Amino acid sequence: MLGLTVPGLLGLAVSFLLPLLWLFRMSLNRGDSSGLIVEAISLDSYGQFLGDPYYWKMAWETTQLGVGVTVMTVLVSYPIALFLVRTESRFKGVLVALAIAPLLTSSVVRTYGWLVLLGNQGVVNSSLHSWGLIDEPLALINNKLGVYIALVEIMMPYMILALLAGFGRFNPELEHAAASLGANRWRTFWRVVWPLSMPGVLTGALLVFVLTISSFITPRLVGGGKVFYLATEIYDQATATLNWPFAAAISFILLGLFATVIVLYQRAIRRIEAQ
């Protein structure tokens, strides 16, 4: 019955496989900053990236962004997810919907919201100013700080969803049992709740990491073109510098970063399952 998959395979070949193969072929060409593309089979573009400390730093900062945003997203999402699992409020359905509804709002729109919040005359700065806490506006956009803040918020619904799914096995009775055995709150949390939520945390962390290091809109708009990550660099090389071979090479380096993280993730999962 493989016949049923033929239309899907064809669709995916045209819209996915073929373009990626083309992109790989492009990464082997030679390009320069004048937009000229020389047909070749060479690793020059990869060499250009790997031979330049500037790009090493960019790759490192992209990884940092991924890890940093992931960790912070876990920290701010976990209390909400735990609350949603435990609550017996009759508004539980609404609260769950509120927590994941931002997913269905375009990230362009939410990024715009952060520009309004963090801008020099934005909500945060004007509030602080009117309370007399600052004289000069804090620099919250056009820098890394703003990108981190906005990305954490944008990733939260994904993390909450993953945590809620992971908590599926979680039964509040377990907490009661642990407490009745004399465990205090923190011990109950670290010995019972946290280990049980681990699969959800890991699923969410992988998803958030992957989405973060491939995000473009938010770093671009909140970073105001002054913050550089691999994704924004691909765009710049492809549209401004018109060095397509180089943009293609960075793309595959980004994919390589992806693959590395996924392999590490699977090892971590295996180790946790072995315990």
Added chain:
Amino acid sequence: MTHKFKGWPNRLVVAVLYLFLLAPILVVAVISFDTQSTMAFPPQGFSLQWYERLAQNEEFITGFKVSGIVGGGVALLALALGVPVAVALTRYEFRFRELLSGFFLSPLMVPGIVLGLALLLVLAPVGITGTYGGLIVAHLAITVPYVIRTASMSLMTMNRSCEEAARTLGASAWTTFRRVTLPLIAPGVLAGGVIAFLISFDEAVISLFVVGPQATTLPVEIFHYVETRTDPQIAALSVVLIAISIVFVVIIERAAGLRKVLR
């Protein structure tokens, strides 16, 4: 015993985190009714002027139409391609089934910026960038996986003996699918279609590479607008889009359960 969150300090933490999560949407909603034209806070007064301007913004209106048409096309095509794959993956045992299933989900693992550039390289020489067809093809790879997932879920949870009953009653495989399977998985299929539409409608990064002067989608128009200007017209537009999302959320929730399909 839910002591940790019974106390008010914990509730406060959760409330503050909720505020953080919803802040950008709330602030957008507030300033969309503002009278001043910069991105400043607090609001100076109440007006609907940005909504009025929005109604006259040809670029946004055209973008909205393009996104709607592309989204509809993507939804239909993704269903046509994805549902048969879901049937094959859930109803038949064959070699490479796992591999195939992995392949169909793999586009979700490729950054939009990479896929966008890759699509540009293929679509530009054929001359279909900036056309409806080009945009629909570009959004296919990232929507088909969701259709496969929602349809597979419905197929796995439906009562399979209904299909067998139809077969013993004389229905061919195709008739069984048309008369029994399809009606029973319709909610999942509908949810898959709506999700495909929403993803396509919101997609900005891939589209950035594939749009052209003849056809530019709304998210790309918004992106370019925000890059250069920041007046509350975007806020008004955002509120309209959020309202539309809410309608869709309700549809999906009714049809299949939001949490299940997003998982």
Added chain:
Amino acid sequence: MAMSFLRLEHIVKTYPGTDRPSVADFTLDVERGEFISLLGPSGCGKTTTLRMIAGLIEPTAGHICLDGKELTRTPVHQRGMGLVFQNYALFPHLDVAQNVAFGLEMRRVPKADVKRRVAEALELVQLGHLSGRRIKQLSGGQQQRVALARALVVEPSVLLLDEPLSNLDAKLRDTMRDEIRSIQQKLGITTVFVTHDQDEALATSDRIVVMSEGNIEQVGTPEQIYEHPSNQFVANFIGRVNLFDAEVRHTANGVAAVDVAGLGQMQAADDLGRPGQVTVLVRPHRLRINEAGRDDAHGTVESVVYVGDSIEYSVRVGTKAVAVQSVAGRHGRLERGTPVRLSWETSDALVLK
């Protein structure tokens, strides 16, 4: 011998990835109009066999013939058999009449005929008044009747029933069982009935096929299966039994003199006709129990349960607990601890391998 109506010839089904066949070398002849049960514990291969007859599963080896025609490779939708599923498998998006009409539509029966035949089929299962109902609005018993009507309306060559009563409550189960049997006799339709419930099989069937682990243990009428089980598995599966270790001293003309552990010299019906170590089967209600003196007792009464029509004793004989069921009120009740002797009519005990 005349050609049977439905013939299964050396059917084997081995699922990929398993070494033991789910059905091993299954051969059976079913006569036209016969009601035959496949009886056995779960996992014995009965449902697999039924699904192979229906065409939902392809046998690994063997042949299935219907009315002299080979059917083994005929696709399921061209076999013209009626299958009733354990979970009913009604189409939830269609109403009662549409469910029943489905098979007729597949056969392109003219509209007017469809209407008439659906009405007749629903009358047959006494649901004529519910034809416009949604499936969800029906009780379990009603759903089962609809499923039966849907299978029968196409006038199938064979009616296949896959544990059709197991989802019904006990009382309804007996009613439906009798109803299925009476409809089957009225229509004279060849029927294969899969069940794990011996009472259902005994009450409905012309013949019973007892299965275990993919093999046929015994084929016979309910009486044969009950009175003359061919081995311990069948004996244990059908009704309650006592099995005694024994040794045949002498055997002739179908009667053996046996030395039964704990009971001494007894007699039993013997189809095997050879000496050696055997098992003797006696049903609890065929055992006689009498108070005895300390010296000549076989054992003592260990428990007494009064169940209305009868009294059930458990008697300790050596290390063995023997179940005895005796008609209440005939001899009064024996107390716990009473020393007793057990005995039986020769024809009520059977020598097994």
